[in-house]
Amino acid sequence: MKNELKKLEKAALAALEQVKSSADLDAYHTKYLGRKGELTGLLRGLKDLSPEDKKTFGKATNELKIELEGKFKMKQNEFEHAEISKSLKDEWIDLSAPGTTTKRGHIHPLYQVQEEVERIFQQMGFSVVDGPEIESEYYNFEGLNIPADHPARDMQDTFFIDKKADKDEGRLVLRTHTSPNQIRAMKKYGVPLRIIVPGRVFRNEATDASHEHTFDQVEGLMIDKDISIAHLKGVMLEFLQRLFKKEMKIRFRPGYFPFVEPGLELDMSCIFCDGKGCKVCKKTGWIEFMGCGMTHPHVLRAGGIDPDEYQGWAFGFGLTRLVMMRYGIDDIRHLTSGDLRFAEQF
Ligand code: DAH
Secondary structure: OHHHHHHHHHHHHHHHHHOOOHHHHHHHHHHHHOOOOHHHHHHHHHHHOOHHHHHHHHHHHHHHHHHHHHHHHHHHHHHHHHHHHHHHHHHOOOOOOOOOOOOOOOOOHHHHHHHHHHHHHHHOOOEEOOOOOEEEHHHHOHHHOOOOOOHHHOOOOOOEEEEEOOOOOOEEEEOOOOOHHHHHHHHHHOOOEEEEEEEEEEOOOOOEOOEOOEEEEEEEEEEEOOOOHHHHHHHHHHHHHHHHOOOOOEEEEEOOOOOEEEEEEEEEEOOOOOOOOOOOOOOOOEEEEEEEEEEOHHHHHHOOOOOOOOEEEEEEEEHHHHHHHHHOOOOHHHHHOOOHHHHOOO
16 A cells, blocks of 8 residues: 555656646546546545554545645646736736827918917907909009009019909919908908908019018008007007017118008017117117008008098018017028928927
C-alpha cells in the first residue's frame, strides 16, 4: 500500500507537470482525482485493510489527496489567470488616451473682424446690406459724381467686363469700391437711412505685399434731416472704441473724394502706442483709417433724395487693411492665399 501511494504520488505529480492546457487539466482531474480516478480507487481499497493499516494508510492517502488537490487548484488558478489577463489585454481601453477629434474649420480672420464690425454698427442702429460685385459704370462712377476723365476710370485701375450693363448704365465693371451701394440703398430703402455695406472690391493692381487685386471694404451711410459731421465723429469714435476696446482719439483732415463735399480723411490714434509715436504710426501717433465726408448733393439726387431736405455722410474703410494692422500681418497676399498654415493662426 505504501508503495502504491508513493507510485501514485510520483505519477500524478509528473502528469501535472505535463499539463499544458485547461483541457489537459480536465483529463488529469478525471484520471487521478475524479470519482473513478486512481486516488478514489485507493481510498475505496482502504476498507479491506486491517484496522491498524486502515488508520495509517487512511491518513497517508488523505494527506496525498490534500496535496494533489492543492496542486491541482494551483494549476487551475494559473490557467484562469492566464485567460483573464489575455482577455484584459484584448479588451483593454485606455480611458486616459486623448480622443480622436474631427477636424473643424473656423471663420477666416477677415470675416471674424467683419462680423465684429457688423455687430457694433448693428448695435448703433445700422443695417447691414449687400450689393453686386459686378457693377455698372454708372453706379461705380457717374452716379457717384466721378467724371469720365477721372483717373480711376483708367483701364489701369479698373477691371472692365466686355459687356454692356442694362439700360444706359455703360459697361459692366468689377466694382472698385463699395460706394455704389450708397445709391443702390437710397433707391431701395429711401430715407432715413443708416447702413453699412461690407464687401469685396477689385482693382487692376500689380500685386505685392501691400497691393492685391481683390480686397474688402466697408461702406457706411447715414442720411436723415439735420445730420452733420458731429454725428459721423460720434459714430466713428464709438465704433473704434468698441472695436479696439480702449479709449481712442480721432481727427479729420481734408481729403478729396468726388462723392462727398466736404471730403475728409479720418485718422485714429495709433492703437499700438496710444498716440505716443511708434514704428507703426511713423512717430506721428496717428493712423489713417478711412475716407469720408458729407454726401454730395449729386449723389443724393442720383439716389432719388432731395438734398434741400435731407443730408448725410458716408465713409469707406479697408477691412483688409484693418485686419492686417490689427494682427500685424505683413503681406496682404496671405489673406487670400487659402493657406491653412496662415488661417489656422486665428
Ligand atoms: N470709395 C473710396 C475708396 O475706395 C472710399 C471712400 C471715401 C468711401 C470717402 C466713402 C467716402 O464713402 O465718403 O477709396
